[in-house]
Amino acid sequence: MYGAILEGSVLNNVKRIALTAVLLLFAAAALLPLDxxxxxxxxxxxxxxxxxxxxxxxxxxxxxxxxxxxxxxxxxxxxxxxxxxxxxxxxxxxxxRRDGESEEEYNLRQLQLMxxxxxxxxxxxxxxxxxPVTLETEGVIVLDVVEGSAADGNLKAGDLITGVEGEPVVSSDGFAEMVASVPTGDSIRLSILRDDEEMEEEISPGTIPGTGGRKGLGVSYAAKRMIETDPxxxxxxxxxxxxxxxxxxxxxxxxxxxxxxxxxxxxxxxxxxxxxxxxxxxxxxxxxxxxxxxxxxxxxxxxxxxxxxxxxxxxxxxxxxxxxxxxxxxxxxxxxxxxxxxxxxxxxxxxxxxxxxxxx
Structure with missing residues (x-):
């Protein structure tokens, strides 16, 4: 009789362990995020x-x-x-997502596109x-920063670059030309608005990883525009x-x-x-x-x-x-x-x- 009780108890434990394993596998299948x-x-x-x-x-x-x-x-x-x-x-x-783009950077880019x-x-x-409608550019907003680039550690997604060497940024093309004009080995002074705080960064453009030797800051960006209308x-x-x-x-x-x-x-x-x-x-x-x-x-x-x-x-x-x-x-x-x-x-x-x- 005791043997039967013991055998039943062991069997119940096995069933519980098996059920738990199945539930864990189901939970993993349902909740484990894939890339x-x-x-x-x-x-x-x-x-x-x-x-x-x-x-x-x-x-x-x-x-x-x-x-x-x-x-x-x-x-x-x-x-x-x-x-x-x-x-x-x-x-x-x-x-x-773009290569190397984090979830945070992806979400920022989507909101900027909107x-x-x-x-x-x-x-x-x-x-x-x-x-009546007028359109002006306030600067360029950083969408992502290439790891290991010149901007890595100096700029971050969400930074608003408003000036270069004291000159205002009036378009994304104009910003690109300003950066491209910097002689090799020289640095460039950027005026930045980060979390409502104004600051400046000195960065020397360099080779951007993964671009076949292309030089630059190593950021993607978009023009930050302001529009006024009546009404x-x-x-x-x-x-x-x-x-x-x-x-x-x-x-x-x-x-x-x-x-x-x-x-x-x-x-x-x-x-x-x-x-x-x-x-x-x-x-x-x-x-x-x-x-x-x-x-x-x-x-x-x-x-x-x-x-x-x-x-x-x-x-x-x-x-x-x-x-x-x-x-x-x-x-x-x-x-x-x-x-x-x-x-x-x-x-x-x-x-x-x-x-x-x-x-x-």
């Missing part, structure tokens, strides 16, 4: 609550929305599941609407990053600046980087944005009709324009949503102007 990402459809964000032109028109029947994709760190479990789903894409870290898209959208919208406009996007909302920001700002309803009562969404000259730039993940737009009952979707050069085809075999990918995705999922190709903001405005007002 890979999972991309999937995000959502539609109506822009009227996010964009406010002071005293602007706000009684429109339709809506304009930006589209997002969702990007998350992969785990062994999500990696395995995503490989079986058309609405998921597995991406290597190098497809998301800020740039907003500034370009405001500039283009106010120009098209004939409203004032405010945009709140919380933690949404990247440049792809530029086109839709431009349309929403114009819709509030003008008395007429650009949407004609339709639910309109789209994607595309807005350049300062009004052209619409290529973006990533447009197939997932089309899926998300269909799920959100969007009726009209603007897609960049970007030009694919021979060089791009040679470098990326099978590459297609954003519009081609969007149209193919729309056909694949069987949506009634209209996919509209646009090369410029004027293409989108012309399409909306030609629309008949939606019947209620």
């Amino acid at each position: 890979m990402y999972i991309q999937k459809p995000g959502g539609a964000y109506e822009l009227s609550p996010l964009v406010e032109v002071k005293g602007g028109d706000s009684d429109d029947e339709g809506s304009l929305s930006l589209m997002t994709i969702a990007l998350s760190k992969a785990t062994p479990l999500t990696y395995a599941v995503s490989g079986l789903m058309d609405s998921r894409k597995i991406m290597k870290a190098g497809q998301v 800020e740039d898209s907003q500034i370009n959208a405001i500039y283009v919208a106010y120009n098209r609407a004939g409203k 004032e406009v405010e945009i709140e996007t919380e933690d949404i990053g990247g440049p792809s909302a530029g086109l839709m920001f431009t349309l929403e700002i114009m819709n509030q600046l003008m008395d007429e309803d650009l949407t004609k009562g339709y639910r309109v969404a789209g994607t595309g980087e807005m350049n300062e000259d009004g052209t619409v730039g290529r973006i990533g993940g447009i197939d997932f944005k089309v899926m998300a737009a269909d799920r959100e009952d969007i009726e009209i979707f603007f897609a960049p009709d970007d030009e694919i050069t021979d060089e791009m085809r040679e470098r990326i075999p099978g590459i297609r324009s954003n519009y081609e990918t969007a149209a193919e995705t729309a056909e694949k999922i069987g949506t009634d949503m209209k996919i509209v190709p646009v090369k410029t903001i004027d293409d989108a405005l012309d399409y909306l102007e030609a629309l008949n007002t939606k019947r209620k």
